[in-house]
Amino acid sequence: MDRETNPQTGGLRRTETFVDVADGYRLWVETAGDPGRPPLLLVMGANTSGLGWPEELVELLSRDHFVVRYDHRDTGRSTHAFHERPYPVRALADDAVAVLDALRVARAHVVGMSLGGTLVQLLLLDHADRLMSATIFGSALLGGAAPDPGICDEDLPGPDPRLLALWAELGQERDPETELRWRVEHWRVLNGGVLPFDDEEFADLERRIAAHSGTWHSPAAHALADQSGMERGAELANTSVPTLVIDAPEDPVTPPPHATRLARAIPSATLVTVPGLGHALPLAIVPPLAATITAHTGRRP
Template structure:
């Protein structure tokens, strides 16, 4: 894991998988999620599929820079992402964003179109209007702080329960491990609150999505309790060169049994961009 500073002066923590000579595939995480939420096994499988995979901590989470004053939007987070590519001397990359990270990815494609080769948008939406589980999000951000590592893990497991897929067993062992790693790296629930504010302070992207012209694959699960799959349908209707896949019985997570399909969908979409 390495720190880098963007041209705008934002410090971001990142790591990579695979051959640096292969096409870059940049993964953007969701609300309050450390980059470790992109499972290392999934990253290795994406690297084996032919990519130089990069994942990073968004601002206000993990080991990246904190913004205690808040006041930023998803556009600022998209600028961070473009700045990361600049700092790493990567002219453009294939972009994969999940949940809030998918919203940042949309904004990146709108504000920095030359930096985006293709898009993969995973259980995300063009606006906060599609956050079906807003009460669940608000409850998560207003819980008391954990007093120790065990309590932080228990809170994390409880938070992730609402993301479970109705058709696939949730990987509790990995989530428990992940919750502990996140606590050890940086436990800062206030950063999540500021990211929620960024979501709320960002404008609806619906009027602008027709400007996205890169090949785009849109993936959602029909068992998602947090973001309505209708958000993916709306994006598909607005982005001309897009394909929509709704995975049956998938929730707001990436179940391991679906990884082969998801990796294939991402890889096939990047091939369309290369063509």
């Protein structure tokens, strides 16, 4: 495992490394903060680099934790090889464990957003011994869950139609300027309708991700990956890991009451609402989100 130490940013110690996982894939991994603090693994959503976790959020979380974020397969600086070596979505959960193994982290707090929250549910089922706690937001309950007498399937709305239209264009070839406009518009819809949206804030994020990735190509591998083997929602009834489900009231991907349904399926779960939160992480939401996460990870069992 080759390690490169980065210059300190704002006094925050950071390191980068590459971790080899299954099927010949190599993942970019960054750690931030004091390795002596409790580890916290950030698991990002589909087709999104680990840089999707805002720098400001990493910095706030690192005051109490040794923070780890990484690029999924086929994102960022990790290996891009889906068309030659396809994999199921559930393999991405195994990658998260491989990152912990490579860093010699026996147990960690794990935070998952969107698809990352789906992967955290799989970790709760298959690797509970590796989790100190779990935090999930922007995610739906795994399929196959036991019926909920209070929330029927028809009570669970699907994604905003504007997102479905944008997702139909995933993976299309666009010149950098057009791709940047597409990504900013995508974030605008994901942000929801309450918090102000700053075009330049998200344009700057996407420029940094493109520089980090070395390409403006729009990743779409996770949308093509096999989704079988994840109809396991009923098994979450046996979960005892302290779990926080964050309700994002403005989420256009998994709108309410998705978070409530998920929390009710996990006996050890607590449901907390972060007002204004959608399916994006603008700077305005970072302080309350960080405070909500650290309030959970700081609890004693």
